[in-house]
Amino acid sequence: xxxxxxxxxxxxxxxxxxxxxxxxxxxxxxxxxxxxxxxxxxxxxxxxxxxxxxxxxxxxxxxxxxxxxxxxxxxxxxxxxxxxxxxxxxxxxxxxxxxxxxxxxxxxxxxxxxxxxxxxxxxxxxxxxxxxxxxxxxxxxxxxxxxxxx
Amino acid sequence: xxxxxxxxxxxxxxxxxxxxxxxxxxxxxxxxxxxxxxxxxxxxxxxxxxxxxxxxxxxxxxxxxxxxxxxxxxxxxxxxxxxxxxxxxxxxxxxxxxxxxxxxxxxxxxxxxxxxxxxxxxxxxxxxxxxxxxxxxxxxxxxxxxxxxxxxxxxxxxxxxxxxxxxxxxxxxxxxxxxxxxxxxxxxxxxxxxxxxxxxxxxxxxxxxxxxxxxxxxxxxxxxxxxxxxxxxxxxxxxxxxxxxxxxxxxxxxxxxxxxxxxxxxxxxxxxxxxxxxxxxxxxxxxxxxxxxxxxxxxxxxxxxxxxxxxxxxxxxxxxxxxxxxxxxxxxxxxxxxxxxxxxxxxxxxxxxxxxxxxxxxxxxxxxxxxxxxxxxx
Numbered sequence: 315x316x317x318x319x320x321x322x323x324x325x326x327x328x329x330x331x332x333x334x335x336x337x338x339x340x341x342x343x344x345x346x347x348x349x350x351x352x353x354x355x356x357x358x359x360x361x362x363x364x365x366x367x368x369x370x371x372x373x374x375x376x377x378x379x380x381x382x383x384x385x386x387x388x389x390x391x392x393x394x395x396x397x398x399x400x401x402x403x404x405x406x407x408x409x410x411x412x413x414x415x416x417x418x419x420x421x422x423x424x425x426x427x428x429x430x431x432x433x434x435x436x437x438x439x440x441x442x443x444x445x446x447x448x449x450x451x452x453x454x455x456x457x458x459x460x461x462x463x464x
Numbered sequence: 465x466x467x468x469x470x471x472x473x474x475x476x477x478x479x480x481x482x483x484x485x486x487x488x489x490x491x492x493x494x495x496x497x498x499x500x501x502x503x504x505x506x507x508x509x510x511x512x513x514x515x516x517x518x519x520x521x522x523x524x525x526x527x528x529x530x531x532x533x534x535x536x537x538x539x540x541x542x543x544x545x546x547x548x549x550x551x552x553x554x555x556x557x558x559x560x561x562x563x564x565x566x567x568x569x570x571x572x573x574x575x576x577x578x579x580x581x582x583x584x585x586x587x588x589x590x591x592x593x594x595x596x597x598x599x600x601x602x603x604x605x606x607x608x609x610x611x612x613x614x615x616x617x618x619x620x621x622x623x624x625x626x627x628x629x630x631x632x633x634x635x636x637x638x639x640x641x642x643x644x645x646x647x648x649x650x651x652x653x654x655x656x657x658x659x660x661x662x663x664x665x666x667x668x669x670x671x672x673x674x675x676x677x678x679x680x681x682x683x684x685x686x687x688x689x690x691x692x693x694x695x696x697x698x699x700x701x702x703x704x705x706x707x708x709x710x711x712x713x714x715x716x717x718x719x720x721x722x723x724x725x726x727x728x729x730x731x732x733x734x735x736x737x738x739x740x741x742x743x744x745x746x747x748x749x750x751x752x753x754x755x756x757x758x759x760x761x762x763x764x765x766x767x768x769x770x771x772x773x774x775x776x777x778x779x780x781x782x783x784x785x786x787x788x789x790x791x792x793x794x795x796x797x798x799x800x801x802x803x804x805x806x807x808x809x810x811x812x813x814x815x816x817x818x819x820x821x822x823x824x825x826x827x828x829x830x831x832x833x834x835x836x837x838x839x840x841x842x
Contacts, residue, residue: 337774364688368776368787370802383776383787387688387702390709394774415691418812441518441841451526451800461526 315391320361327355339383339392346380346397350407353382356393357412362386363393366413369420371427373452378404378427399429401452408434426451483511486823490519496593497837501814508822513815521841528801533559533633533768536798540788541627543805544839546586547781549622550579552631554779554788557712559633561777562770562792568759571635572713573751577648578618578630580744584655585614586782587737594734594831595666598675603665610658613651617644633768635761648752652745662738676730680817680829683728690816691809694784695740696833699725699732706780718750733832767796783807783834807839 317333317340324331328348334341344352356363368383378399385392397406408431410417420431421440428449431437439446448455484505490498498519504512524543528536537555541548553575560567592607615625620641622630630637641647666672682692687700697704705722707715723739725732770792778787784806791800810833818829 338776364685365691367691367693367778367785368789368802368804370789372791372800381789383789387704413691414686414689414816415809415812418808419691440516441521443518450523 315361315389320391320393323359323361324352324355327359328352337394339394341394341396343396343398346399346406349380349395349397350409352395353407353409353412356384356395361391361393362388364388364413366409366415366419369416369423371423371429371451373401373427375453377401378429380406380423380429382409401428404429405432406430407432408437410434425449428452488826490516496835499835499837499840503823503826505823508824510818510821510823510826513818513826515811515814517841519841520838524842525801525803528798530797532796533770533798536801537631537633538627538629540803541629542838543803543842544781544783544786544807544836545626546589546836547582547783548626549582549618549628549630550779550781551786552629553579553713554777554781554786556631556633557779558775558777558788558790559768559770562773562775562790563633563764563768565634565764566762567635567713568762569714569756570758571760571762573755574636574640574760575631576713576715576718577748577751577755578621578628580747581614581617581648581651582628583744583782584741585611585618587741588614590737590782590834591662591666591734594834595672597827597831598672600666600669600672603662606658606661606665610651610655613647613654617647617651620644620647632761634764635759637761639760640755645752645755648748652749652752655741655745659738659742667735667738673731675825676734676828676832677727679730679821679825680832681727681729682813682817686813686816687728690813692784692813693806693809694780694782695723695733695736696784696810696813698723699736700728701726704785706778706785710778712777712779714751715747718747720744720747730828730832737834769794769796770798778804781806783836783839784810803842805839805842807835807837808842811835811840 321333324342332343363384363386365385365387367385370381372379378401380397382395408420420434423429424437425439425442486503488501488503490500500516502514524539537552540551540555543551588607588611592604595603619625621644622628682700684701687697687702693704701724708722720743723736725736772792772794775790778785787804789802790798793799818826
């Protein structure tokens, strides 16, 4: 499916979405509140985005950006969905029920970036110790013992 | 990760009657590394498996943010150490794509040959180790005999046996050893003679078959939903070979088949890997005699600076799809790096695959997932 067709389908569900085609794939910027709606449409609609192959977060110091790389194993098109979050109240809807791989990836983002995933079935730390303080992959994280500044 | 206090707390907090919580690992002989599984049992039947990760978490993603684009490649050898060469290749491909560096044909050929040798070595180690988990000790020595030939080739050409660090952005660090082609051909000859031994010892073994057939079934829809890639997904009938779908280097010039099985059980995953070794041999045979002459590395600047933007590449490691995602601000260091490691996603399907089966079958299911712990923890 071409980028134009994908844009049309997304726009019919969410007119406020903005697009960026400068990268390798079509980037769709959405409001974090609309994520669940778009995710359901991508997975179950005509786009058939059944494979969430990368889920991550970027700390831009002023805000966090959640990134969802989606592909369709049948139609072979890729899109990237982005949602900006406020670092103080970082919250976004969990998509575990739509793509089950999200369960582990969201737990990783939760402990590394401090993003709270709403309605996640089991939101606990996965890699770090339970009493670990702070969010290591945020840019303002300081650890004078283990981190060496080059 | 599990805290010491938490473990003590758990023993006092017993579940419903007949339920038993067993800590498998972090030092269990069959987990091949420090993976901690908290298994909830009802009698001998598994109710739930909870993996606890992080025992060798080094925060490679954070570490890479303070390294340059030339340096960060070498850290990735320590992720999936059994396919370190392919990890390096993924990073090099990303930088080459971002900076539009021209790679000489000679380097491309050698990279593919070495990637396939790495894949065979990885699958052989897996075969030996998995058979040992299921109680067959002999295959371990048979597979290591052939694997040793590959590690020797790697040692001569790359200077290391495990963490190769041979690939640089733009090509290779130095040229291949003069004996490289001769040794690879000798390896192919021996491998073809001996591969039947694995079939006799393991594939046709009735005990092995009855312990793996119908065990740990993963359907195609679940494989996609859990983000499984590599032999795990291909054994469930999902076509996901990056070498076929998004060819890199010279994979579009060689003929090979994507091995797909449909049963989705442990035996299918075993068969996929054995057949994949034969396909890798097929790829090497097509390339080994026609490595073009010329430079082994393209011209690059001393300090590499990726243009501003986001870049993503994927390569097919021995375990599945490795995705390298880099956010660049235009500087000499990456702003953010994410490694989408195949083992992490494959492990997330373990609870789904093993729940309801017997504890003895867990070894077969986990063994055929081919988990490498540093790849999961990163």
